[in-house]
Amino acid sequence: MPKLQIIVGSTRPGRLAGPIAKWAFERAVADGRFEVELVDIAEYELPVLDERHHPVLGRYEHGHTQRWAAKIREADAFIFVSPEYNYGPSAALLNAFDYLGREWTYAPVAFVSYGGIAGGLRAVQVMKQIVTTVRMMPLPDGVVLPLVMQNFEEGDFVPPPSAQGAVAPMLTELLRWTHALGPLRAEGPPPPTLPSGPVAPRP
Numbered sequence: 001m002p003k004l005q006i007i008v009g010s011t012r013p014g015r016l017a018g019p020i021a022k023w024a025f026e027r028a029v030a031d032g033r034f035e036v037e038l039v040d041i042a043e044y045e046l047p048v049l050d051e052r053h054h055p056v057l058g059r060y061e062h063g064h065t066q067r068w069a070a071k072i073r074e075a076d077a078f079i080f081v082s083p084e085y086n087y088g089p090s091a092a093l094l095n096a097f098d099y100l101g102r103e104w105t106y107a108p109v110a111f112v113s114y115g116g117i118a119g120g121l122r123a124v125q126v127m128k129q130i131v132t133t134v135r136m137m138p139l140p141d142g143v144v145l146p147l148v149m150q151n152f153e154e155g156d157f158v159p160p161p162s163a164q165g166a167v168a169p170m171l172t173e174l175l176r177w178t179h180a181l182g183p184l185r186a187e188g189p190p191p192p193t194l195p196s197g198p199v200a201p202r203p
């Protein structure tokens, strides 16, 4: 079975990302089409990006980066559980994303987003643009949770019917794209380039 990682996109104490990601994890496990793992950015203790080299080179100097890269390398597909901070993604999710390059390449990603009236969709729109830079495929199918506080009862996440119904179509598309992209992902990315030309790291 292909491997799906569900990335918890907030590291904030008291985060809603925790229970929402756990729900998504349980639903994906029950669905049975992926081997599923919950991946908590907080456990990797990533400082604000402190690697010397551009991530497309994969020359990771720090143990925390190597550990994070090894984890992400294991997956075939991703779900990002994303809050919306100031109409964008959380700094924690973006930072964890920026650490790596080829580990994300040619993988499909779907989003479970939440927040106020926009349900985190503005953050998702920003992340979709960013993930394409490393040749990830962001999917339109996902789970959106507007006014998410209304879905919490005494600290427990009680998903609305719309969210329950959105999980299976999201996993179906993730699976199709996982199969379609599998050969490319196995082959790996082309030689690293930047818009300005080939990467020439400083010594």
Ligand SMILES: Cc1cc2nc3c(=O)[nH]c(=O)nc-3n(C[C@H](O)[C@H](O)[C@H](O)COP(=O)(O)O)c2cc1C
Pocket (backbone or CB within 6 Å): 010, 011, 012, 014, 015, 016, 017, 018, 083, 084, 085, 086, 087, 088, 114, 115, 116, 117, 118, 119, 120
């Ligand atoms: C720094 C910050 C900025 C926020 N900006 C937005 C926003 O732009 N849109 C929104 O819907 N909610 C916003 N919120 C509210 C979050 O949706 C809410 O706090 C949510 O619980 C954050 O996810 P988390 O608990 O998993 O960290 C913001 C919260 C924080 C802490």
